[in-house]
Amino acid sequence: MQVDQIEIEGLRLKVEQLTEQLMQYEKLASLGQLTAGVAHEINNPIGYVASNLVSLNEYTGNLMMLVQQISELLPIDQAHNLKQQYDFEYIKQDLPTLLAQSGDGLNRVIEIISDLKDFSHLDDAEFIEIDLHLGIHSTLNLIDNELKYRAEVQKVFSDLPLVRCVPSQVNQVLLNLLLNAAQASDTRGIITINTGSDEHWVWFSVKDNGSGIPQNKLEQIFQPFYTTKAKDQGMGLGLALSRKIIDKHLGVLEVISEPGIGSCFTVKLPIGNVSQHVIDDAT
Numbered sequence: 377m378q379v380d381q382i383e384i385e386g387l388r389l390k391v392e393q394l395t396e397q398l399m400q401y402e403k404l405a406s407l408g409q410l411t412a413g414v415a416h417e418i419n420n421p422i423g424y425v426a427s428n429l430v431s432l433n434e435y436t437g438n439l440m441m442l443v444q445q446i447s448e449l450l451p452i453d454q455a456h457n458l459k460q461q462y463d464f465e466y467i468k469q470d471l472p473t474l475l476a477q478s479g480d481g482l483n484r485v486i487e488i489i490s491d492l493k494d495f496s497h498l499d500d501a502e503f504i505e506i507d508l509h510l511g512i513h514s515t516l517n518l519i520d521n522e523l524k525y526r527a528e529v530q531k532v533f534s535d536l537p538l539v540r541c542v543p544s545q546v547n548q549v550l551l552n553l554l555l556n557a558a559q560a561s562d563t564r565g566i567i568t569i570n571t572g573s574d575e576h577w578v579w580f581s582v583k584d585n586g587s588g589i590p591q592n593k594l595e596q597i598f599q600p601f602y603t604t605k606a607k608d609q610g611m612g613l614g615l616a617l618s619r620k621i622i623d624k625h626l627g628v629l630e631v632i633s634e635p636g637i638g639s640c641f642t643v644k645l646p647i648g649n650v651s652q653h654v655i656d657d658a659t
Contacts, residue, residue: 546625583639
């Protein structure tokens with residue numbers, strides 16, 4: 377009777393864990409949909425602002441020329457006094473700078489929106505051929521604020537053939553690996569992203585110089601809810617989800633780690649025609 381009770385309790389806990397895991401998967405899917413929707417909605421007003429900024433630059437140049445011509449028609453003292461009264465020389469110098477800075481800021485927003493769309497890629501949740509480097513750049517841009525205070529990111533890229541995958545899911549795997557690498561060290565560390573290929577695989581790796589993982593824990597880290605992090609840093613689903621995604625792509629996710637030295641996670645994706653899979657539960 378006591379054994380049955382223990383088994384029932386074990387099953388109950390497993391059901392609770394699986395339910396929590398499904399909820400996390402659903403949250404990821406919902407977040408992706410929300411991200412794509414927000415990026416789409418922001419595009420229109422950003423377009424207006426970008427167009428208006430171009431016009432403002434043109435109008436500013438015309439106004440400066442007009443002021444200069446009018447000042448030439450006025451007596452020298454009167455023109456000088458008016459320019460001083462309205463701080464014209466300062467405005468003349470500062471206005472182009474302000475417009476240029478506004479343009480730079482707007483371009484950054486446009487880049488972020490583009491990266492969000494590339495990252496979520498919910499316009500097509502199917503296998504498509506992509507340049508893996510584009511996904512890496514988009515993901516790095518999105519989490520730049522998270523990484524820049526924790527680690528220096530080094531990129532060692534090779535020429536790659538196109539690879540067939542679901543971009544949003546591969547980006548999610550990369551995101552998980554990068555965040556884990558950033559959290560692997562208590563001090564500012566170094567994260568190295570390598571890419572390469574051979575006749576069968578396209579691959580990327582994320583290497584950190586953090587605390588490392590004991591050999592007897594290397595398989596456990598891919599189990600749902602296994603984590604050594606504080607609760608506010610995650611529930612231990614990132615690597616489990618990542619392996620599930622890569623399995624669906626007929627790929628390989630492997631890890632090499634040494635305590636005190638660091639860890640290196642490598643994702644291999646097959647070159648060529650990958651069969652279409654039903655992968656809704658992995659997003």
